[in-house]
Amino acid sequence: MSDVMTVPKSRRNVEALLLLVALTVAIGANYIAGLDREEQFNSYFWTQAATFVGMGLLIHIILRVRAKYADPVILPIVLALNGIGLAMIHRLDLTRIDEATFTPVAPQQLLWTGVAISAAAVLLVFLKDHRILRRFTYISLIVSAVLLLLPLTPLGLEINGARIWISVGIGTFQPGEVAKITLAIFFAGYLSTNRDLILLAGKKIGPLQLPRFQDLAPMIAAWFVSIGVLIFQRDLGSSILFFGLFMAMIYVATSRVSWVLIGLALIGVGGYVALQLFSHVALRFDSWINAFDPEVYNRNPGGSGQVVQGLFGLASGGLVGTGFGQGRPDLVTYANSDMIIAALGEELGLIGISAIVMLYVLLVSRGFRAALGTKDGFGKLLACGLSFTIALQCFVVIGGITRLIPLTGLTTPFMSAGGSSLLANWLIVALLLLISETARRPAPSGPLTSSFPDAIGLNGRPTPGNPTEAAR
Amino acid sequence: MSEAGELTVTLLRYGFLVLLWILVLSTVSALRRDLVVGQRNKTGTPTAREARKNPELLQETPPPRIQAHQLVVTEGPLAGTTLDLTSSPILLGRAQEATLVLEDDYASGRHARLFPQGSRWFVEDLGSTNGTFLAGSQLTRALPVEPGVPIRIGKTVIELRP
Secondary structure (H helix, E strand, O other): OOOOOOOOOOHHHHHHHHHHHHHHHHHHHHHOOOOOOOOOOHHHHHHHHHHHHHHHHHHHHHHHHHHHOOOHHHHHHHHHHHHHHHHHHHHHHHHHOOOOOOOHHHHHHHHHHHHHHHHHHHHHOOOOOOHHHHHHHHHHHHHHHHHHHHHHHHEEEEEEEEEOOOOOOOOEEEEEHHHHHHHHHHHHHHHHHHHHHHHOOEEEOOOEEOOOOOHHHHHHHHHHHHHHHHHHHOOOHHHHHHHHHHHHHHHHOOOOOOHHHHHHHHHHHHHHHHHHHOOHHHHHHHHHHOOOOOHHHHOOOOOOHHHHHHHHHHHHOOOEEEEEEEOOOOHHOOOOOHHHHHHHHHHHHHHHHHHHHHHHHHHHHHHHHHHHHOOOOOHHHHHHHHHHHHHHHHHHHHHHHHOOOOOOOOOOOOOOOOOHHHHHHHHHHHHHHHHHHHOOOOOOOOEEEOOOOOOOOOOOEOOOOOOOOOOO | HHHHHHHHHHHHHHHHHHHHHHHHHHHHHHHHHHHHOOOOOOOOOOOOOHHHHHHHOOOOOOOOOOOOOOEEEEEEOOOOOOOOOOOOOOEEEEOOOEEEEOOOOOOOOEEEEEEEOOOOOEEEEOOOOOOOOEEEOOOOEEEEEEEOOOOOOOOOEEEEEE
């Protein structure tokens, strides 16, 4: 470790360059989306451009002042993804703009983008160090429980059979999106404290070290939470997300395969029971297996029309796509939220969609890189958990659209129409930036020689190989 | 739409795809320095300019440590027992789940723990009743253990050996 001695560089100028490319992508996408309407440079275009340039620069300047050594590629990637998503939402608005009762979604989404980036900026300014969050381990458990229960109170709203929204004055909000951050904080705090207990205690059967029952309790609690979400809110996607998050974090904390096997077994049991008991889960499953059956295609509710239309769209896009504004992604229901990847795949083609997937891969890998670099266990687990939620969400959404797994209603991070998801994901980005800053910042007193306590020699004095700070 | 307009649209369409990949590739190339794990990252000698800016780069690296590969019980009821060190932590105590089960009345159930970090082994007291002593002084926090330094738990004394 101590022989890795690269000169610490802040790399903020690299970020500024990449930001320029990312802003070109974001604003260019919006320009091309409006090209057909012969009114490209209207007020919406300028508002979008100003928001992206202003907000991008704001975060960039805050990073220059507050977190000089933060990862240089996270911000450009996220800004580009957000811009592409917003352009697609705007483009889908344009197909229905002539209808009298239609209110465009894009301006509202643009407003949420501004709010979300401002929230990330506030978090970057006021949270000096992510380790402060560790003090709120159990508080964040309570907050997550409250957030998950909110939709079941009279405040909650039921849309399309899932009860995961609450109404807050101006619109709807999805508390589960914020709950995934607070749950990640709880798991990180809990596991970084109790890691050794879980690791060392327990019986060994064959190659597997089984944990003791009392150490298993939080895992079972997490399982009940995700099953509870499934039963009471009827939301398959979130329950997969929460359980997957916990499983990933406990695997990262203990590096025991037995936990993953137990988790997969619990998923299997839960999935089988849900399949037998709940008609909506069974319908989802059926419309995944028999998607192209005409009977299943036309069934209402629970038909496979949405996913099959998405596949037709992807097929007509082909390798290079139909071009922004040239395809018909509006034929798919929920094209601007659940199915936005299908819409992008149709208009940007395989080449474009693989670039988007690459951007997600890079973002997630930077999250894991920050986890590898940071020195405190809490930060490692938190960065792993947060980047894993982004990865899992992408997998569930893209896998559902390409019919690799059953389609579940999760949001595509940074792209889908929906303010709460955007807000939560920008907060995740702020946290990842903070953790990456502690990972890359050079130690204040030089390389690792003094960051460990000194060894005590035979005579109770420090060994000669490691002079203490005072001796120097 | 006129022919020229159509051409522009087509150019913009392909241009956007190219732009997307420019973003991806420039991001990857910005990370190139970070992705190299081995040789390139360990820069040999810093240049004069780098050294002026960061004086700590000039310090020589400490001499390589002797790696511990074995744990030996030197005193107490289990004297003579040896244990090969792997990369997993070791739990010392009277409890049955301990890695080294001490038959020592003065040891607690879960007494102390040895764990590797980097190239070194650390010892940590797990809140035992009678305490753990490293080279004669009682442990209050996790401390690194060099080979040959005695760790006393009750009547048992253990040592790491290369």
